[in-house]
Amino acid sequence: SLTPIIAPSILAADFADFGNECRVLQDQGAHWIHVDVMDGHFVPNITFGPQMCAALRPHIKGVMDVHLMITPVDPMIEAFAKSGADILTVHVEAGPHLHRTLQAVKAAGCKAGLAINPATGIEFVPQVLDLIDLICVMTVNPGFGGQKFIHSQLDKIRALRGLIGDRPIDLEIDGGVTVETAPLCVAAGANVLVAGSSVFKGGSVANPAPYGVNMRDL
Ligand code: DX5
Ligand code: ZN
Numbered sequence: 001s002l003t004p005i006i007a008p009s010i011l012a013a014d015f016a017d018f019g020n021e022c023r024v025l026q027d028q029g030a031h032w033i034h035v036d037v038m039d040g041h042f043v044p045n046i047t048f049g050p051q052m053c054a055a056l057r058p059h060i061k062g063v064m065d066v067h068l069m070i071t072p073v074d075p076m077i078e079a080f081a082k083s084g085a086d087i088l089t090v091h092v093e094a095g096p097h098l099h100r101t102l103q104a105v106k107a108a109g110c111k112a113g114l115a116i117n118p119a120t121g122i123e124f125v126p127q128v129l130d131l132i133d134l135i136c137v138m139t140v141n142p143g144f145g146g147q148k149f150i151h152s153q154l155d156k157i158r159a160l161r162g163l164i165g166d167r168p169i170d171l172e173i174d175g176g177v178t179v180e181t182a183p184l185c186v187a188a189g190a191n192v193l194v195a196g197s198s199v200f201k202g203g204s205v206a207n208p209a210p211y212g213v214n215m216r217d218l
Contacts, residue, residue, distance in 0.1 A: 004186050007032035007065050007172070009196035010056075011047065011145045018052075022059040025199075032063040034174070034194045036145075037080070039070035042094050043143035050079040057084035065194075067115065067174065069142050070094065074101055081108035089113025089136050089172075092120060102131040113172070117142065118150050125163055132169060134192070135160055139185075140175030145196040149176030154188045161189025 008030045013021040022033055035053060040046040053066060066085040070076060071094040080088055088110045092098050098114075105112040113134035116122065118141060125135070137157050140147035153173075160171055172192035173185040182193055 004182070004190060005031045005170070005192045006199075007034040007063075007192055007194045008199045009034040009036055009145065009174075009194050011036040012196035012200035018056055019059045022056065026061055030062070032065045032192070033060045034065045034067060034196075035085075036196075037066060037068050037070060038143065042071040042091065043069045045143045050076070050083040053080060053083035053085060063087065065089070065113075065172075067113075067136065067194075068094075069115075074104055077101070077104045077108050081105075081110050085110055087111040087113050087134055089115050089134060091115045091117065091142070092124065093117055098124070099128055099131065102128055106131060113170075115142075115174070116156070118153055122156060122160060122163070125160065129163070129167070129169070134170040134172055135164070136172040136174050136194075137190070138174055139177070139181075142175075147176055149178070149181040151184075154184055157185060157188035157190055164189075 008025050010018060010021060010033060036047055038045045038047040057064060063086045064084060065087045066080055067089045073090050073094050088105045090101050092114060095101050102112045111133035112131055113136055114132045115136040115138060117138050137153055139149050139153045164171060170192045171190045173190045174194040177193045177195045178198040185193060
């Protein structure tokens, strides 16, 4: 099967040393960097905003993959686009007008990602397929790193691969990705794997054993 793109989540990195963390991740073979934006409202945790994304941008050589777990999201899209995000992923659960939100992401010049929580179905996906560049299947409930992979989502991944077919839409998996669960995701049709705690160990690349998992093994 195809070799997945690995997108380490800096949610598991040393928050005081993001520049160095990004450098080591990329030296170790990271293709994308996944940035988890949380607002303490849509999800019960707070991380960082557009100013942090702008500060990260010069340290990321590849794709800056920004996962917006915020509501309302529409008023913040332009600021995150200006911060240099390549992809802005929004949650279907975060707003009443998904189609409008995705249009706003595209109008701001970013690729549009659509995130789907574990309890959310996919009946609405065909209606927005022409607007999206990425679908992010949440295999944990959003808000925290280090949670257990929810296996019932594998059927959803397979169904979405069927819907996507040959369209140039990435199918990304986010949450609980490990050496054990990564192959299941790829077999189900995923081509991008977000990995936080399985990649970082001890929360910092300064740790003598910085990676719990060799990204090349995922
Ligand atoms: C969860 C975030 C994930 C998280 C994944 O809300 O969207 O990106 O960082 O962390 P792990 O890989 O530890 O489950
Ligand atoms: Zn994420």
